[in-house]
Amino acid sequence: xxxxxxxxxxxxxxxxxxxxxxxxxxxxxxxxxxxxxxxxxxxxxxxxxxxxxxxxxxxxxxxxxxxxxxxxxxxxxxxxxxxxxxxxxxxxxxxxxxxxxxxxxxxxxxxxxxxxxxxxxxxxxxxxxxxxxxxxxxxxxxxxxxxxxxxxxxxxxxxxxxxxxxxxxxxxxxxxxxxxxxxxxxxxxxxxxxxxxxxxxxxxxxxxxxxxxxxxxxxxxxxxxxxxxxxxxxxxxxxxxxxxxxxxxxxxxxxxxxxxxxxxxxxx
Amino acid sequence: xxxxxxxxxxxxxxxxxxxxxxxxxxxxxxxxxxxxxxxxxxxxxxxxxxxxxxxxxxxxxxxxxxxxxxxxxxxxxxxxxxxxxxxxxxxxxxxxxxxxxxxxxxxxxxxxxxxxxxxxxxxxxxxxxxxxxxxxxxxxxxxxxxxxxxxxxxxxxxxxxxxxxxxxxxxxxxxxxxxxxxxxxxxxxxxxxxxxxx
Numbered sequence: 001x002x003x004x005x006x007x008x009x010x011x012x013x014x015x016x017x018x019x020x021x022x023x024x025x026x027x028x029x030x031x032x033x034x035x036x037x038x039x040x041x042x043x044x045x046x047x048x049x050x051x052x053x054x055x056x057x058x059x060x061x062x063x064x065x066x067x068x069x070x071x072x073x074x075x076x077x078x079x080x081x082x083x084x085x086x087x088x089x090x091x092x093x094x095x096x097x098x099x100x101x102x103x104x105x106x107x108x109x110x111x112x113x114x115x116x117x118x119x120x121x122x123x124x125x126x127x128x129x130x131x132x133x134x135x136x137x138x139x140x141x142x143x144x145x146x147x148x149x150x151x152x153x154x155x156x157x158x159x160x161x162x163x164x165x166x167x168x169x170x171x172x173x174x175x176x177x178x179x180x181x182x183x184x185x186x187x188x189x190x191x192x193x194x195x196x197x198x199x200x201x202x203x204x205x206x207x208x209x210x211x212x213x214x215x216x217x218x219x220x221x222x223x224x225x226x227x228x229x230x231x232x233x234x235x236x237x238x239x240x241x242x243x244x245x246x247x248x249x250x251x252x253x254x255x256x257x258x259x260x261x262x263x264x265x266x267x268x
Numbered sequence: 269x270x271x272x273x274x275x276x277x278x279x280x281x282x283x284x285x286x287x288x289x290x291x292x293x294x295x296x297x298x299x300x301x302x303x304x305x306x307x308x309x310x311x312x313x314x315x316x317x318x319x320x321x322x323x324x325x326x327x328x329x330x331x332x333x334x335x336x337x338x339x340x341x342x343x344x345x346x347x348x349x350x351x352x353x354x355x356x357x358x359x360x361x362x363x364x365x366x367x368x369x370x371x372x373x374x375x376x377x378x379x380x381x382x383x384x385x386x387x388x389x390x391x392x393x394x395x396x397x398x399x400x401x402x403x404x405x406x407x408x409x410x411x412x413x414x415x416x417x418x419x420x421x422x423x424x425x426x427x428x429x430x431x432x433x434x435x436x437x438x439x440x441x442x443x444x445x446x447x448x449x450x451x452x453x454x455x456x457x458x459x460x461x462x463x464x465x466x
Contacts, residue, residue: 030442031435137409212376219372219465222446229442230434237412237433266340266395266420266427 030229032236035155042158046224049163050217057210079204081125086201087137088117088124089194093180097140101148106138113137139238142179143172147239156228164231296424300397300417301390303424307335307415308385308401315381321374328377329370337418337425338366344427345440346455349448353455361455364462369440371466373429380405385413395420396427 026035036042091114098107113136116129129135146168147153154167162173177183182194206213220226314327332338342362343350350358383405390399396418403411416428429436444458447465451457 030445031438139409209379212379215372215375220446221443221450225442225446226439229439233433233435233438235433266418 029225032229032232034228034232035153036228037155038157042156042228043224045158045160046227049158049161050223052161053206053213053217057206079207082197082200083204083208084117084121084127084201085124086197086199086204088114088121089182089198090201091137092182093176094138094140096179096181097142097145097176098138100142100145101140106140109135110138141169141172142175143169143235144239146172147241153236153241156232158224158227164227166232166235169235296419297390297392297397299424301387301399303335303417304390304399304401304415304426305387307331307426308387310334311377312380312385315377321378324378325371325374328374329367332369332373333366335426337421337423337427338362340421340427341369341437341440342366344437345444346448347441347445349453349455357455357459361459361462364459368462368466373436375466390417399426 026033028034091110095107095110095114098104098110113129116133116135117124117127120126120128130137143166151168157165157167157170159165159170165173183191186194216226216230217223310331311328314324314331317324317327319327339362342365343358345365346361353361380403383403385401385403387399387401390397392398393416396416399415399417401413401415403413405411411432412430413432414430415426416430417424417426419425427437447461448455448458451461
């Protein structure tokens with residue numbers, strides 16, 4: 001643990017500077033508040049990510065065909081084992097974040113889930129905790145912890161390979177690497193396997209929800225704007241910030257302007 | 269423990285609401301919930317029918333037309349141009365939009381094969397009702413789904429769908445704006461594009 005300490009402090013400092021460093025005027029777009037001062041750079045990164053995604057999933061960006069037979073998601077596939085193992089290994093880090101957020105209930109749930117699925121579920125390959133015991137995962141990360149601590153969202157960022165993010169969530173991702181308790185108990189080669197499985201799980205999710213992802217990346221008229229909108233709405237929902245900046249359901253009659261009233265379409 | 273207290277508060281709140289709000293609101297809440305329950309049942313009938321995707325999309329479109337206020341959704345996502353075009357042009361756009369939604373959301377519903385959606389309840393929100401549901405997918409954290417239901421069209425219909433915070437009206441409005449600007453504001457050209465999109 002000692003060799004982490006100095007670099008951790010440097011990281012924490014640079015991240016907090018980075019998060020607070022940018023203060024631009026967010027604007028309302030399609031009913032939500034968007035803060036995107038780096039849009040030109042983000043758009044270039046988006047094009048890069050999109051072509052990378054197309055290469056990896058073996059489809060040309062503009063020629064996706066959708067009428068492929070549906071895969072039976074009710075049946076277990078080899079990829080599901082990887083997804084299960086990878087997401088099981090991400091649980092200890094989530095327990096730490098649950099605790100840092102002052103939420104012992106979800107922490108206990110995620111910990112029990114990790115214990116049950118690592119043992120009865122054979123190293124996390126199966127999910128007896130979720131199926132039989134109702135111990136579902138409470139997804140979280142350090143980005144959410146920062147939100148709970150009152151750190152503002154910051155500017156929207158599109159990261160290489162990882163895709164949509166914000167300044168707060170990107171800082172969270174870096175910190176999550178050192179918050180993962182497994183990093184301190186596993187050997188370096190075991191850590192490599194852990195990350196291999198976790199990345200595999202992400203890739204498996206990408207394949208499993210390919211229709212939704214394809215629909216956003218390939219079928220949208222402006223996939224950058226769609227991905228940004230979806231990420232921000234989803235993220236704010238997850239961290240419980242629904243009403244923090246703009247609640248689109250809030251009194252549509254009070255804002256009878258052409259733009260504000262659309263969420264309650266009967267309002268104008 | 270915190271959850272217990274919250275649940276208790278929620279129960280108390282619900283009881284107080286039931287006592288003060290009277291039977292009219294309760295009926296609207298239950299009819300809003302009933303609408304969504306039927307819509308979900310119909311969607312699962314289509315999902316589990318094992319038909320070809322193209323046939324399923326047609327049936328999803330029919331479910332959408334039956335339970336949603338398509339008129340207000342189409343108008344709302346088009347924004348100001350909806351007020352500048354004639355009735356016939358709007359009707360053509362509206363019908364193309366309905367097919368587009370059937371295909372686009374139909375594709376997503378297909379990912380729900382082997383899962384369950386439990387409609388949990390309805391509560392008043394502003395001038396309409398929000399109906400909450402949870403989707404239980406295999407091996408994944410449950411997903412929150414919310415519908416917004418109104419009777420302002422004269423019938424009880426849903427006009428918005430929010431999956432894990434992602435709002436249909438907001439994302440479709442962004443999409444229509446992008447498609448329309450590609451066509452330099454020409455709604456008829458947008459209509460032609462919509463017939464192939466989704």
